[in-house]
Amino acid sequence: MTGLYYALMVALALGAYFLVRARAAALANGQTLHSRPNYHGLLAAAQVILPMILIHFAGSVLAARFVEQQALAAMDPALLTDELRRGAAFREIREFAIGRGAANATQALQAGAAMYAYLSALTNWAVLGLGLAVGIAMALFSLRSISSEFRARNRFERVVRYLLMACATVAVITTIGIVFSVLFETFRFFQKVSPIDFLFGTHWSPQTAIRADQVGSSGSFGMVPLLVGTLLISTIAILVAGPIGLFAAIYMAEYASPKFRAWAKPILEILAGIPTVVLGFFAALTVAPMIREVGTALGLGVASESALAAGLVMGIMIVPFVSSLSDDVITAVPQSLRDGSYGMGATRSETITKVVLPAALPGIVSAFMLAISRAVGETMIVVMAAGLAANLSFNPLDAVTTFTVQIKTILVGDQEFDSAKTLAAFALGFVLFFFTLTLNVIALAIVRKYREQYD
């Protein structure tokens, strides 16, 4: 039905476009038009499409409401006491109506299904009819408003502007919505667990009882072990990625021939495109055993899952972020500064360390910040290589866990959405969000300062 509706809409819009354009062109033969015929056509098409889309959306939503109400009216009201039951009953009706229901259907269910089938067909046709009527009316209206003074161009520009504005609004509102829903759930979590316990507690085991007599039923929600785990892994990652990325960037920007640069840079950027799950099993199956072997040979006790393995591989993952951004800022340092330094008798490496890097430093710092926030937000590699154990440990050879991993662990599987355990995921998400946001703001501030240096 939806397919038919939009096919008709497109046909109508195309028809309106060509017809109106032709009419306007014919009119243009005799006199000068304010807007070129093309704009008359575009405006007509927009005037057909936009109301029809609106009608389809609003109509579908209203119709669905109406149909559900009417279908449920056939059922026993005693069974429809709350929202969940109503939903379940309606699902049953719908299943039955499309022929997937149980054979032993009750009288009421059959009646509801019949009502559902009848009404949904009816409302569908009603929406289609209304949409078509409005579309045709708009097309005719467009046809009638053609005149030499008609400002079709200006109107069409306005339509475009509102469309763009709508898209921007959707993006912004979605962001705000996500932030607020996380914030809201975080508050609900803090009603069950005190913020002090959450922020400063050193024990993380988010089990809550499903049955009161269950063993180990007391959950404890101290996020410190997760914070330490996150910081530990991110630190290892940046210790790997920082030097490698920066030195690679210096080589590419200052030493490499243009030819080498032309193929090396894309390859480095491919590294950024490797799915992290692939890097994750690389970490778990190759790097972690290797570290354990080396550790055992040295007489160290190494867990089979370790922060070191995850950190190393995550470091490799963020190398392209550091190198690509640093390469850009190093290249952006004006050639005149390098010339000035060479002209003083500085060698290439003196010029790089004394002039180019200090000039590019703010940009490099912000590249590091972005790489760190990427590392902090990474989940897959840690899940696979560092384990799930919430140990409070600063030892890189231990298994640790991070914010992201715990969020994922908490939310996988069947959940009650009002237990402290589930809500803890939102609180962790909020902390994580706050963390990366801070890093990004710092990075942006540094970049902005950097821009002011050369005008």
Added chain:
Amino acid sequence: MSFASPMIQEPASVPEPAVAAKVAARHVNVHYGEKHALKDVSVDIPARAVTSFIGPSGCGKSTFLRCINRMNDTIPICRVTGEITIDGKDIYDPRLDVVLLRARVGMVFQKPNPFPKSIYENVAYGPRLHGMAKNKTELDEIVVNSLKRASLFEEVKDRLNDPGTGLSGGQQQRLCIARAIAVSPEVILMDEPCSALDPIATAKIEELIDELRSNFTIVIVTHSMQQAARVSQRTAFFHLGSLVEEGSTEQIFTNPKDKRTQDYITGRFG
């Protein structure tokens, strides 16, 4: 460095060694890839005097200037042939250390390019590189002296630790001159040092060049005929990659031998 294939050239282009030459160029050719940018240039540049290079845009003035401290080495596609000597020593000798050469031949660029460091650090940059000061006191002395000789000291003495990029354009250019003379070079090359400056700042720099003449050999590229006439003792006129005429500034401006020089000076082309 080998000589370029001998080209048929008017004998006038090889100067008779009448003046005591600090820098001497013989049959210098420069190619940027396929482009022949400088064609068989031979010229003598006298010590403790200002020599100006004039000529229409794109005629190779900057290219030649950059040959004198081998800045062209930093351009991969650039190829230089011929011979350039300073005090009789070939500067393109492979055994010569280009870092030491550039310490002896300083350069000031068209656009002021102070490093994004403090005023003090800008001037101290060269002395630090070449280990010219044994301690902080000596370094301070070099910095202050250089700023004084570049007649900038009075204006910045209270803010030596402020960034050099925060100065005005004219001050920045004098800072660059101070930076260049801090390593006590023998030759200073200036590529249109005043083209980004207003008349007052320009007058200051010209005055400065005139003072520096007693200690340094100065080569200046300029688009201003008046500037060449005011500050230089010798003038060389380039056209389409060739050195057309070279002589005392007075002679070039009052009695040019070549028709092209005369046309350029009187503003008939350029």
